[in-house]
Amino acid sequence: MSAGRSTSAVGSTSAGRGVLEGVAPQPGVAKPDPILVLDGVRRRFGGLTAVDVEHLEVQRGMITALIGPNGAGKTTLFNLLTGFDQADAGSWSFDGSDLAGLPTHQVARRGLLRTFQLTKALSRLSVVENMKLGATGQRGEGFLSALISPLWRDQEREIEQRARALLRRFQLEHLAEDFAGTLSGGQRKLLEMARALMAEPAMVLLDEPMAGVNPALAQSLLGHVRTLPGDGTSVLFVEHDMDVVHDISDWVVVMAEGRVIAEGPPEAVGANPAVIDAYLGTHHDAPADEGEERARLEDAEARMEAEATSTSTPTRTAGDDR
Amino acid sequence: MDWGLIFENGLKAGVGDFAAVFALAAIGLNVHFGYTGLLNFGQVGFMAVGAYGIAVAVTYLGTSLWLGLLVGLAASVVLALLLGLPTLRLRADYLAIVTIAASEIVRLMVRSVSLREYTGGSSGLTQFADDFYAINPFAPGRYGISPITFTERQTWLLLVAWLAVAIAAAMVFVLMRSPWGRVLKSIREDEDAARSLGKNVYWYKMQSLLFGGVLGSIAGFVLAISTQSVQPDTFSPDLTFFAYVVLILGGTARVLGPVVGAMIFWMLLSATDNLLRQAVRQEYIPTAIMDGVQVGQVRFMLVGLALMALMAYRPQGIFGDRREIELDVRR
Known part of the structure; x- marks a missing residue:
C-alpha cells in the first residue's frame, strides 16, 4: 500500500520538475504558477537584519525546500508569513490575496498552515x-x-x-x-503534520519536519510529504539534511544572512559557488593562498595581543581602587 | 464531645448556601483556569459586581430584584471586557496581576466614602432581596431529612442556588464536549498551536473570561440574596483563593470537581470549627495553647494541612486524572 503511494508521489514530483524545466536557476526568478509571492520582505531585530527577501516566488503544487546555514532567517521568514511576527517592510500574496499584516488565525483560514520546529502537540488532549x-x-x-x-x-x-x-x-x-x-518526538512530528492537513490547506510550511525523528519514522514522514502535492497541498519546508532535500524537493531556495542567495533544482544548487560559500564560508575560513594565510595569522595574533592588554588593564585599575 | 452535632453541622455546611456560592464561583474558575488556562486571581471581583449589581439596583435605583439581576450580569460582562481587552493578548501572568488588582479596585471602590450614597460605603447595603423571598413557594416550617433541616427561607434559597449550580455544571458538561470546549482546551495546552490552526485565540479567551465571570457574578447573587446584605470587606481576595482551593480539591478540568470540592471544603471547615470549639470549651485543649477566639484561624491551618496532604498524595484532586498531572506538558 505504501509502495503504491510513493510511486504515485514520485510521479507527481517528476511532473513538478517538468513544469520548472525552463526556469532559470537564479534568485528571485519568476515561476509559471506561483502560489506564494514575496516582495521586499524585511525584518530587523535591532541591528541584525534577520530577513531581507527582495523577491521570491514559490511554485504551486510542488515541494520547495528552504535551506541555509543556522541563522539564515528561515524560521523568521516562516513566522512573518504566518503572522507570528510582524515584518518591518514588504508585502506578500498567497493564492492571489495579500496576507501581509493578517493575524495568524486568518492566515491559516486562507489555507496557509505551518508546523513548528519544536512540536506543539496539545499534551492533555487525545491524539x-x-x-x-x-x-x-x-x-x-x-x-x-x-x-x-x-x-x-x-x-x-x-x-x-x-x-x-x-x-x-x-x-x-x-x-x-x-x-x-x-507520544515520542517523532510521533509528535507526524501528528503535527497530520493535524495541519485536517484543515485541507492549499500550502503547508514545514519547519524542520525531520529534526529529531528516527530514520525509520523519517522515511515514512518523507513518504507523506511526497504525497502532499498530489492532494493539492503545496509544500515549503526547512531542512538541514541535504539527502532529504535531494530526495523529495522539486526546487530549492537557499537563504543566508536573511537573503535569498540562490535557487534552482536540487542537483544544481549543490554546485552553486554562492551556496558552498554560504555553508562553508570559503573566504572566511579557507585562505586562498599562502600570503593571505600569513597575513591572516598575523592579524589574529595582533588582535589576541590587543585583547590581552585590554583585559589586564581594568583588573589593575580595580586593584588600585581597593 | 458531641460528635453528632459536629457531623450534623458538617453536613449542613456541605449543602449550605456557602457551598453553593463557592461551587458556582469555582465552576467559573474552572472554565478560566481548568479549561482555558487563564490565571484569573480576581474571581471575587466578579462576585462583588454581581452582588453589588443587585444591591445598588434595588436600593439606589429602586428597581425590582429581577432587573437587579440583569444589572449584575451586565456589570460582570463589563468587568470581563475591561480585564480582557488589554490583557488577553499578553502572556498569562499579566492577566493574573490585572485580575487580582481589579478585584481589589472593585472592593475599594464600593467601600469608598465618595460612593457611599450608592453603595453604602464600608457598611454596605441590606434588605434588597425581599422580592426573592416574597415568591417563596414553601410554607413556613422546617424542611429536610432530620436532623438536617432548614427553614422555609433557607430551603427556597438552597433550592434555587443548587439549581443554578446544576445548570452551570450541565452547561460546562455540554460545552466542554463540544468543538468550542476543544478550542478552549487547546488554548490551555498551547495557544500558538491553536492559532496556527486558524482559531481566533483572543476571542475564545474573551468568551471564556465572560462565561466564567458571569458564573462568578451568579455566585455573588446567591451570596447577596442569602445574607440579604452586601458588605465590601466580604469580597476580599481570600474568596478567590478559597475558590481555587475548592477547584483544586475537587479536581481541575472536571465538571463535578468544583461542586464536590465546595461541598467537602465547607464540610471540613465546619467540622474543624466545631471540633476545635468543643475541645476548647471542654478544656481538652488548654487555653494557654488556644482559646475560642483563635479557633477561626486554627481551622484554616488544619484545612491547609489537609490540602497539603491531598497535594502530596492525590495531586489531581478528587476527580482528576493522575495521568494528566504526570504528563510533562512542557515537552
Missing part, C-alpha cells in the same frame, strides 16, 4: 482530539451553537472519520485515544 481541532469551519465552535449538539453532531462525526483516516495514513491510529503528551 484524535488534536486532529479534530485542525478541521476548519466547525459549526460547534461558536459558544451558543456548542450548547445545541444536534447542530454540529453530524459534522463532528464526519470530522472524526476524516481524522481517523488521516491517522491511519500516518500510522498513528493505534494511539488515537492516548494523550498526545505520551
Whole structure:
C-alpha cells in the first residue's frame, strides 16, 4: 500500500520538475504558477537584519525546500508569513490575496498552515482530539451553537472519520485515544503534520519536519510529504539534511544572512559557488593562498595581543581602587 | 464531645448556601483556569459586581430584584471586557496581576466614602432581596431529612442556588464536549498551536473570561440574596483563593470537581470549627495553647494541612486524572 503511494508521489514530483524545466536557476526568478509571492520582505531585530527577501516566488503544487546555514532567517521568514511576527517592510500574496499584516488565525483560514520546529502537540488532549481541532469551519465552535449538539453532531462525526483516516495514513491510529503528551518526538512530528492537513490547506510550511525523528519514522514522514502535492497541498519546508532535500524537493531556495542567495533544482544548487560559500564560508575560513594565510595569522595574533592588554588593564585599575 | 452535632453541622455546611456560592464561583474558575488556562486571581471581583449589581439596583435605583439581576450580569460582562481587552493578548501572568488588582479596585471602590450614597460605603447595603423571598413557594416550617433541616427561607434559597449550580455544571458538561470546549482546551495546552490552526485565540479567551465571570457574578447573587446584605470587606481576595482551593480539591478540568470540592471544603471547615470549639470549651485543649477566639484561624491551618496532604498524595484532586498531572506538558 505504501509502495503504491510513493510511486504515485514520485510521479507527481517528476511532473513538478517538468513544469520548472525552463526556469532559470537564479534568485528571485519568476515561476509559471506561483502560489506564494514575496516582495521586499524585511525584518530587523535591532541591528541584525534577520530577513531581507527582495523577491521570491514559490511554485504551486510542488515541494520547495528552504535551506541555509543556522541563522539564515528561515524560521523568521516562516513566522512573518504566518503572522507570528510582524515584518518591518514588504508585502506578500498567497493564492492571489495579500496576507501581509493578517493575524495568524486568518492566515491559516486562507489555507496557509505551518508546523513548528519544536512540536506543539496539545499534551492533555487525545491524539484524535488534536486532529479534530485542525478541521476548519466547525459549526460547534461558536459558544451558543456548542450548547445545541444536534447542530454540529453530524459534522463532528464526519470530522472524526476524516481524522481517523488521516491517522491511519500516518500510522498513528493505534494511539488515537492516548494523550498526545505520551507520544515520542517523532510521533509528535507526524501528528503535527497530520493535524495541519485536517484543515485541507492549499500550502503547508514545514519547519524542520525531520529534526529529531528516527530514520525509520523519517522515511515514512518523507513518504507523506511526497504525497502532499498530489492532494493539492503545496509544500515549503526547512531542512538541514541535504539527502532529504535531494530526495523529495522539486526546487530549492537557499537563504543566508536573511537573503535569498540562490535557487534552482536540487542537483544544481549543490554546485552553486554562492551556496558552498554560504555553508562553508570559503573566504572566511579557507585562505586562498599562502600570503593571505600569513597575513591572516598575523592579524589574529595582533588582535589576541590587543585583547590581552585590554583585559589586564581594568583588573589593575580595580586593584588600585581597593 | 458531641460528635453528632459536629457531623450534623458538617453536613449542613456541605449543602449550605456557602457551598453553593463557592461551587458556582469555582465552576467559573474552572472554565478560566481548568479549561482555558487563564490565571484569573480576581474571581471575587466578579462576585462583588454581581452582588453589588443587585444591591445598588434595588436600593439606589429602586428597581425590582429581577432587573437587579440583569444589572449584575451586565456589570460582570463589563468587568470581563475591561480585564480582557488589554490583557488577553499578553502572556498569562499579566492577566493574573490585572485580575487580582481589579478585584481589589472593585472592593475599594464600593467601600469608598465618595460612593457611599450608592453603595453604602464600608457598611454596605441590606434588605434588597425581599422580592426573592416574597415568591417563596414553601410554607413556613422546617424542611429536610432530620436532623438536617432548614427553614422555609433557607430551603427556597438552597433550592434555587443548587439549581443554578446544576445548570452551570450541565452547561460546562455540554460545552466542554463540544468543538468550542476543544478550542478552549487547546488554548490551555498551547495557544500558538491553536492559532496556527486558524482559531481566533483572543476571542475564545474573551468568551471564556465572560462565561466564567458571569458564573462568578451568579455566585455573588446567591451570596447577596442569602445574607440579604452586601458588605465590601466580604469580597476580599481570600474568596478567590478559597475558590481555587475548592477547584483544586475537587479536581481541575472536571465538571463535578468544583461542586464536590465546595461541598467537602465547607464540610471540613465546619467540622474543624466545631471540633476545635468543643475541645476548647471542654478544656481538652488548654487555653494557654488556644482559646475560642483563635479557633477561626486554627481551622484554616488544619484545612491547609489537609490540602497539603491531598497535594502530596492525590495531586489531581478528587476527580482528576493522575495521568494528566504526570504528563510533562512542557515537552
